[in-house]
Amino acid sequence: MTVSRFPYQLIATDLDGTLLRGDQTISERTRAALAAAGTAGAAHIVATGRTVAWTRHILDDLGYTGLAVCGQGGQLYHAGEDRLLTSVTLDRAVARRALEALEQRVGPVVVAASLDGLDGGIAMGPGFAWRQDPESVPHPNAPDLSRPVADREGLWAAPISKLYLRHPELSDDQLAAAGTEAAGAYAAFVVSGEDLVEMLPLGLTKATGLSLAARRLGATAAGTIAFGDMPNDIPMLSWAAHGVAMAGAHPHLLAVADEVTAGNDAEGIAKVLERLLLG
Numbered sequence: 715m716t717v718s719r720f721p722y723q724l725i726a727t728d729l730d731g732t733l734l735r736g737d738q739t740i741s742e743r744t745r746a747a748l749a750a751a752g753t754a755g756a757a758h759i760v761a762t763g764r765t766v767a768w769t770r771h772i773l774d775d776l777g778y779t780g781l782a783v784c785g786q787g788g789q790l791y792h793a794g795e796d797r798l799l800t801s802v803t804l805d806r807a808v809a810r811r812a813l814e815a816l817e818q819r820v821g822p823v824v825v826a827a828s829l830d831g832l833d834g835g836i837a838m839g840p841g842f843a844w845r846q847d848p849e850s851v852p853h854p855n856a857p858d859l860s861r862p863v864a865d866r867e868g869l870w871a872a873p874i875s876k877l878y879l880r881h882p883e884l885s886d887d888q889l890a891a892a893g894t895e896a897a898g899a900y901a902a903f904v905v906s907g908e909d910l911v912e913m914l915p916l917g918l919t920k921a922t923g924l925s926l927a928a929r930r931l932g933a934t935a936a937g938t939i940a941f942g943d944m945p946n947d948i949p950m951l952s953w954a955a956h957g958v959a960m961a962g963a964h965p966h967l968l969a970v971a972d973e974v975t976a977g978n979d980a981e982g983i984a985k986v987l988e989r990l991l992l993g
Contacts, residue, residue, distance in 0.1 A: 720754035721990055723937035726783075726924055726950060727983060729762040729772060730907060731943035732960055735979050740776055747987040754991060757931055759783065761920045763906040763946055765875050766791045766798060767834050767859055781930060785828070785875045786906070786914050786946060787923030790930075796832070800926065803830050804901070804915050806870045809877055812897035812913060816879075819896035820889070824880045825866065830873040835859030839866050842880065877913040879903075886911050887966075890945075905964065906946040919949035939990075941975075941983055942967060958986055 725748065727733040733740055748758050761783040762769055769784050769791070779794035788802035817823060824841040828834060838860055863869060869877075881889045886905045893903030893913065902914040928934060940947070940954035943963040948970055951957025959971035960982050968974060976982035 720751045720756040721993075722756055722939045722955070723933040724928055724931065724939070725751055725756050725758045725987070726761045726938055726940040726954060727758065728920075728942040728944070728947050728950075729760060729764060729769070731963075731978050732941050732947075733760070733978070733983060734772065738772075740772075741981060741984070743981050744984045745776070747984040747991070750991055751987050757933065759924070759927055759931070761787075761924050761927075761940070761950055763910075763912065763920075763944075765789060765828050765834055766832055767857065770796075771857060781927045783920060783923035783927055785923075786904070786912065787918050787920045788875055788915065790923055790927055798832055800923075801830060801875075802915055802918060803873045804876055804913065806874060808900050808916075809874065809913060810870065812893070812900035813877070815897040815900065816893050820881060820884060820892050822882075823889070825869060826860075826878040827869040828875040828878065830875050833859075834875065835861060836878075837869050837871070837874075838862045839869055840864075842878070876915075879911045879913060880909060904946045906944050912946070920947060921949035921953035924950055924953060939986075941986075943978070958982075 759781055763786045765785040766789050773782060773793045782791045782793055784791050789798060790800040792799055826836050826838040826842045828836055836859055879889060889911045890903045890905045902916055902918060904912050906912050935953050936955050938954040939956045940950045941958045942951055943960040945964050945966045948967055952970055957971050958973045958975050959967050961974060961977040975986050
C-alpha cells in the first residue's frame with residue numbers, strides 16, 4: 715500500500731482490553747501498523763493503569779524503548795533506560811482518611827495497595843484476591859509481585875501509588891461512585907477494569923501523565939490520537955484530538971469517544987491506524 719504521512723504526532727494506547735489481546739499478547743498486525751505509523755512520523759506511547767513493575771514485561775515483549783505512562787498517570791517511565799522519570803504517590807494518611815469515609819458510607823471493603831517504585835508489588839489486605847478468569851491466559855513473562863499482609867496496617871508500611879478496592883455487594887461503578895461521594899475531597903476513584911476500582915491521588919489521571927510525556931516528546935493534545943476501553947481512559951480520550959473506544963468498551967467511555975473501532979481481539983487499533991496510513 716502507498717503510505718502517506720501519519721496525521722498525528724502521537725498514538726497513545728491503553729494496554730489491557732485495548733492493545734493487549736485476551737491472551738496478554740500483541741498481534742503481529744498491530745505491531746506492523748504501529749511500526750508503519752512510526753515510520754510515517756508518529757510516536758507510540760503506552761498509557762496504562764498498570765504500575766511500572768506490572769508493565770515492564772509487556773514493553774519488553776513489544777521491543778518498546780520509549781516513554782510509558784504508568785500507574786494511571788502517576789509514573790512516567792523511560793523503558794529504554796529502565797528508569798522512573800516521575801512518580802506520584804498516594805499520601806497514606808489521606809488514603810486512610812478516604813477509606814474510613816468510604817466505609818462509613820458503604821460498610822467494609824477489601825483493599826490492596828500498589829507499592830511505589832520500579833519493583834513495587836501489591837500488598838494484599840485480608841480477604842483480597844485477584845479475580846480468576848478461566849478464559850484468561852497470563853503472559854508467560856508476567857511477574858508474581860503480589861504478597862498478602864496479615865492486617866490492614868501492613869498496607870501502610872511503605873509508600874504507595876494507589877489502592878485497589880472491592881465490595882461484596884456493590885458493582886464497580888457503584889463503588890467508584892460511592893467513593894467519589896463519600897471521599898472525593900480526599901482522593902479520586904476510578905473503574906479501570908472488571909473488579910478493579912482504584913483510589914488515586916486527587917487530580918491524577920492518565921491525561922496528567924500523557925500531557926507530561928507529550929511535552930517531552932514535542933507533541934501536543936491536538937496532535938494525539940488515543941485508544942482505550944475503560945472509564946479510567948476518559949480523561950486521556952478527552953485530552954486527545956481524537957479518542958477511539960474499543961468495541962465492548964465501558965458505556966461511560968463510549969459516550970465520550972469520537973470513534974468506536976473493533977475489539978482488542980479483532981485488530982481494532984490496527985484497523986484505525988491502517989486507515990489513517992492510507993490517508
